[in-house]
Amino acid sequence: MSVAAAAFIVAGLFFFFVGVIGILRLPDFFTRLHAAGKCDSLAAELVIIGVALYVLRDFNLGNLLVSLKILMIALFIFVASPTATHALTKAALFAGVEPWQKGKKKS
Amino acid sequence: MMERFFIFAATFLLLLILLTLIRVVGGPTVLDRILGGSVVGSKATVLLLFIGILYDDLGMFVDIALAYAMLNFIATLAAAKFFLRKRNVNLSEFE
Numbered sequence A: 001m002s003v004a005a006a007a008f009i010v011a012g013l014f015f016f017f018v019g020v021i022g023i024l025r026l027p028d029f030f031t032r033l034h035a036a037g038k039c040d041s042l043a044a045e046l047v048i049i050g051v052a053l054y055v056l057r058d059f060n061l062g063n064l065l066v067s068l069k070i071l072m073i074a075l076f077i078f079v080a081s082p083t084a085t086h087a088l089t090k091a092a093l094f095a096g097v098e099p100w101q102k103g104k105k106k107s
Numbered sequence B: 001m002m003e004r005f006f007i008f009a010a011t012f013l014l015l016l017i018l019l020t021l022i023r024v025v026g027g028p029t030v031l032d033r034i035l036g037g038s039v040v041g042s043k044a045t046v047l048l049l050f051i052g053i054l055y056d057d058l059g060m061f062v063d064i065a066l067a068y069a070m071l072n073f074i075a076t077l078a079a080a081k082f083f084l085r086k087r088n089v090n091l092s093e094f095e
Helices: A002-025 A029-055 A061-095 B001-027 B030-054 B056-085
Strands: none
Touching: A002 A061, A002 B030, A029 A061, A029 B030, A061 B030, A061 B056, B001 B030, B001 B056, B030 B056
């Protein structure tokens, strides 16, 4: 059980790393938002599921309750993170942030 | 063994938070800062779970992490809603 948990956590940390590279390197706000959305939902989900598996390594009722609560965090992030990303995109679009195009200067 | 693994994971996550702070400080628009704050918040939620495992008291830290995730979500939504009607988001226009 704890090997599976470690595998989930390492995969999640890898996706966090990729997301941070995307946030630092991509050329405009919308592409950065794309990277951040991946980083938020996918990586956080993987790490949280890994932690929930790690809690269940010795099984009793208290640990099951804690594990279910951790899965509640995962469910909440799964709903909330795309909503936040969508709200930010809408704000950027209405505020007139220009999307990056291929020939233009990098901002 | 697992203890050391979680210490390494938490340190790596802290390093990623520091790298994200570069975008929070120097982003060209205000929305970049909100985005960086949101990402730091979601990383901090995960970090709180790691701290709970390291202190062997996960039942308490889970509630803190859940409250932190909710606060982060509300803060991001409120900031996005505020700048939806502000019209100027470039940092250079504020100076």
